[in-house]
Each structure stands twice: as structure tokens, then as C-alpha cells.
């Protein structure tokens with residue numbers, strides 16, 4: 001199992017690298033956003049990400065990570081009091097967080113728990129009802145029938161699957177899929193158009209509906225029989 005540790009504090013980074021290595025992990029380290037992006041050119045199984053980095057915001061890395069390694073879990077670490085950062089990190093797709101200072105054993109336990117969870121998803125295939133997504137091959141099938149999705153529809157679907165039945169807001173989609181921070185009516189419209197195309201491909205003619213709209217909030221994916 002290969003971990004990427006993104007941490008600019010030299011002595012903390014040293015401790016983490018040593019601790020993980022002694023626990024049987026392969027560790028790669030990055031002390032800046034730029035180096036971390038470089039490291040992400042190789043596949044990693046999990047990322048420990050410090051949000052305060054010298055050349056930028058660790059939050060930007062979450063997006064890069066989600067694009068390059070959609071299945072790799074991510075634990076963010078923040079200094080005490082950076083609640084806003086922490087929330088934005090979780091919203092942005094991080095799986096867990098720890099507030100500094102933390103004990104290495106605590107981090108190690110969470111890393112192991114997240115890796116177990118990923119492995120339990122079974123050889124990387126995601127399933128919701130009779131929907132199957134192979135993230136390595138980017139193949140999607142429902143009831144064993146392959147679905148032809150555009151790149152954007154696929155990204156939307158993966159984001160919804162990763163939320164594991166909870167609501168993904170329009171703001172999250174705007175930021176993570178369209179990479180827009182500012183709100184515009186045309187963006188809102190684009191989200192609606194892509195969601196409705198995805199719904200058509202996913203749910204049309206099926207006995208159960210998967211893609212649901214939560215009015216005024218966003219969308220979620222779960223199996224529910226059609227009325």
C-alpha cells in the first residue's frame with residue numbers, strides 16, 4: 001500500500017514517514033502543492049494532506065486528487081481553529097480529518113480503517129443496486145447493460161456514488177465537476193441539462209430509480225422502486 005504524505009512541517013513529516021514505513025507502508029512525501037501534484041502522477045492508495053502549505057492551499061489538491069485517483073481515500077489535517085478549512089475539505093471530497101496536534105497511532109488507525117473500507121468495496125468496482133462502475137476502465141453498466149456516458153456524465157455519476165446515498169449539492173458539483181467558484185445562471189442550467197441526460201441513460205425503462213433530485217438542494221443516488 002502506497003501512501004502520499006503532504007506535510008511541510010519538517011519534523012512532523014519525518015515522524016510520519018518513519019511511522020508509516022515501520023508499519024509496513026510504502027511512503028512518498030511532498031512538502032508543497034507543486035511537489036504533491038508531481039507525486040500524483042503515480043498511483044497512490046491513500047493521501048494524508050496538510051491543508052496549510054507554503055505555496056498554496058491544500059484544498060486545491062483535493063480536486064487534483066479526485067481527478068487522478070478517484071478511489072484513493074484522503075485524510076486532511078488542519079491546525080486547531082481552522083474549522084472553515086476542515087468543512088471545505090470534507091465538502092470537497094476528503095474522507096476524514098484530524099486536528100493538529102494528533103497522535104501518530106490515531107492517524108495510523110484512521111488510515112487502516114479507510115483502506116479497509118476501500119478494499120471492501122471489492123476490487124475497485126462500485127455498486128448501487130444493479131448499477132456497476134469500474135473506475136479503472138471507466139465502464140458503467142446497469143443490469144449488465146453497458147451505458148455510454150460522456151466524460152462529464154461519468155464524473156457526475158462518480159461524484160454521486162462517492163457520496164454513498166447522501167445529497168451532493170449544486171455548489172459541490174459546480175466546484176468539483178465544473179471547477180467554478182462563482183455562481184451563474186448558465187452554470188445552474190448546465191448542471192440541470194447534464195443531470196437530466198444522465199438520468200435518462202441511467203433510469204429510463206428501469207424498474208427502480210437511482211438518481212433523485214432533492215428540490216432546492218441537490219441530487220443523490222440510491223435505489224428506489226418507481227411508483
Ligand code: CA
Nearest residue numbers: 008050052053
Ligand atoms: Ca503546514
